[in-house]
Structure formats: structure tokens, C-alpha cells
Amino acid sequence: MKKIYQRLAAVLLIFSACTKTETIPFTPEADNQLLEYKIVNVQGTPIYGAINQADSSVTIYLPFYLQLTILEPELKVSDGATITPASGTMIEDLLDFFRNGRTIKYNVKGKAGNVKGYTLHIQVQQPDLTVKEITTDPANPVTYNIDMKAFFDSFSFTLNGAGFASNLDMIKVVLVDEQNKEYGPLDISQFNTTDLTTLSFSITQYKNMSSAILATLPATGLYKVRIYSYAKVATTQNSIRINLLNK
């Protein structure tokens, strides 16, 4: 038994004897890193962004229900590094960011002067936005007429669907012509306060109280209806026709 232990000890000694201390030059951690990105203008726990050092990006996942239109980030960077825009710089007009897109970048400058740029991605966890067709037969578009010479004239229509934001400030509805040009936004009726699957629009021609969109529409045209609801957008497949008579 003693022998076994001796042998074991010998084997261990051999192994340890084989271990060679080798010095490998290490790569120091970059001094220009973004280390923490959190959105603080919310109740309670901040919303932390996921930082990807490999592809130099930050992704924040925004809940839809908060309907934030502005973000206040608080940032941490490597010791001695500086960041622009600075921590606390607001990201304003998120609706414009969602609708028109813009690049939001942060540059972290390390002690040695090396700059690393991070791109911000915003993912909104929002339910699907869908619209029902107003025109069901594309060969026969639903047509609305409005007489521009009449003392008073108006028409109204309804857009049904799902996933509409409860706050109308988060919604913009436009008409889109065949060249993909947008007209509007349309005035959304404020009377419906309970049904989140319906939006109503009324277009009126009356003295100086006419709907603003009438000044921009041509005499006749085919338009799809497009809805922007917070971070999502949906457009009808089929068009409706609007005729401005006597324009």
C-alpha cells in the first residue's frame, strides 16, 4: 500500500516537473469601452441595454406599453475614457426615429486617444399592427367625392385593424399615392375612446375650416392608407379613390 502512494507521489512529481511557466504577453483590455448603458427615465428599475463589444453596438428593448417618446440614457465607460454624446443626453422624438430612422452613435475615447464607436439599436416589443382593407375588390376601389365648390361638403371613412396604440398621439395616418408619396396626416376622430380596433376620419370642406389635406390632394387619385402606430407601420394592399370635384 505504501508503495502505491510512493508511486502516485512520483507520478505527481513528474507531472508537476513537466509544468513549465510560460509568460504569454496579454492583450490589455481596451480603455475605450462602453461598459453600461441604461435608460433611466422610467419607473423603478432602469432598462438596461445589451452591449455587444464585438460588433460595437448597443441594443435596448423597449416595452410598448410605456409609449416613451424620449429616452434618457445613463452611461458608464472605461476608466478615464470620455463619451460623446455625454451620459444624460436625451434621445428626443423617438417617433421620428421609428418613422424616418436616424443613426444614433456614441464615441468612446480612451486615455490613449483611441475612439470606439457604438451604434444604438432600439427594439420595441410591440404587438403586430395590421389593417383591414377598405376596398375589398381592387378592381372597384371604394370612392369618396367631395365638392370643393359647395358651401359645405364632407366625407368620412373608417380604418379597422389591430394593434393600434391607445394614445392617439402615438398614431399617424397618411394617404399614399401610386408614386408612394404621402399626403396628410389625416385628422383622427377623438370621439372613439374605447375601441382600439377602429380609427375614424372625417374630411371637411367648409370656408377656412377645411381639412388641411384637401389643399395638397390632386383632383383625383388612388391612395393606400398607411398607419404609423408607435414603432410599427402598416399599409393597406388596396387603394381607395378620392375625387375633389370642381377643384
Next chain:
Amino acid sequence: MISHLSWRTVTAMLFIACSIVACSKNDNKNEIIDPGETSTTVKTGIYKVVNLVADTNATSAGNAVELYYNLEENKVVPASLKQTNKWDIVFYGIYNSSVYPNNGAAVGSPGYGGPGTARIYVVTDRQFDAQYYDVTNFKPISLPIPRELWNTAFNAVKTVPVTDEKMVVRDAGLDHFQNNFDGWGYYDFYGSLFPGDPKKTHVVYALPRVIIVKTVKGHYAKVIIENIYKDNPENPNRDNKPGYVTFRYAIQMDGSKNLDIQ
């Protein structure tokens, strides 16, 4: 000899103090820099805001352009910052008459979704009210309401009379107008206080009532609105221009509920 020793002690203490200061400076590398204009916080005291321009095109037909206010910095805040902690109260709705606290948890309020935790509370004292107000039918007895009542009401509030839980996150608005709440102002929709005078319909009369505000930073303030018409007329009518808010507030910055501020 004694003085010599104490000089030494003083020098040593100074030296230590300096080194501590130096150390703390070095530790501040990761401090958060507030970009933009430097903000200055007010001191405990009474502040009066006169003819604050809200929405001068406001009519009784719809909501006015809202006006966000930071009581701790005594300044107006742009509407784009409504989901931030940069403001305490907003003058909202028709004639800017609804005063909402900045509370991000309150669904349907202007700060919803944001970080705000402000609350408000309208102080009502029926015994005091009886001097100018029909406490059964909820309307002023006679107009104009004497100006000194504003001072009396303002000075009478010496502390926060309720716990934070009793303070609300909804608006303080027009008194018993389409609701059952005591408000800061009386809206004479039909001009019933002045029958037959068309210039007296749709007029808002401020009442001498204090609104307690717990700011987003957790300080307490008392606010009293004097008018929403330009130049603070005692007995406004339709010829007076709405959208010019005049109010007074006292803020306690030491964290206590003491509102007996001179």
C-alpha cells in the same frame, strides 16, 4: 507654547483636509455630466410667477398647449421632456386649467411612461371656504373674491396635512366641473354668476386654495394659483386674455414637510 502646538495641529489638519479633497476629486472620474444648460436649484422660499405665458391662443373649445414647470429650478420645461424627471407640474387641458403632477405611473396623465413620482393634494377647509364660496352648491358667493384670502389661505398651510399615499396622481382642475373634486378654480360655463352678461360666460375664476406638490425629487411645495388671465385681473371677463398663469409657491428644500416659509 500652547499656541505653537495648536498651530501645528491646524497645519496638520489642513494638510489632511487638502489630501482628502484631492482624493475625492480623483474619485469623480465616472460622475455623470449633465449636458446642456447648467441647472440651478432654488433655495427654500417663496416664489411668484407672474403672467407665465401658457397658451395665449387658448379657447374654451379645446385643449391648450400644455405648459410644464420645474418648481425646484423655477422654470418652464419643453413638452418634449414630458417623460423625464425635469418637471414637477404641468398646466394642461382647457385653458391650461388641469394641474397634473409628473407621475409616470399614472395611466393617461401627461408624464405616463416616464420616471416621475410627483403627487399633489388640494387643501380644502370648508370653514375658510364659507367666506367666499357656497359649500353646498360649489360656487363662489360673490365676485371678485377678496385678494387677501389668497394670502390667508397660503399662510394657513404650514405643513403637509396628509401622508404621501393620500396625495393623488391625477389632476387638480376646475372645481366640481364635470367631476366631484375640489379644484383650484371655478369655471362659470354658462355665465350663471352674472346672468345676461355675455362677457361673463366661459370665464375661469381662481379660488384661494393651496395645492400641495411633492416634487419628483421628493421635496414639498405649496402652490396657489391667482389667475390664468393676463395681468392678474381681479374680476376677469371674456375681454381678458387667458393663457397667462400667475401663481405663487413656497418650496421646502431641506426634505421636511415644513411649509411655514416666509
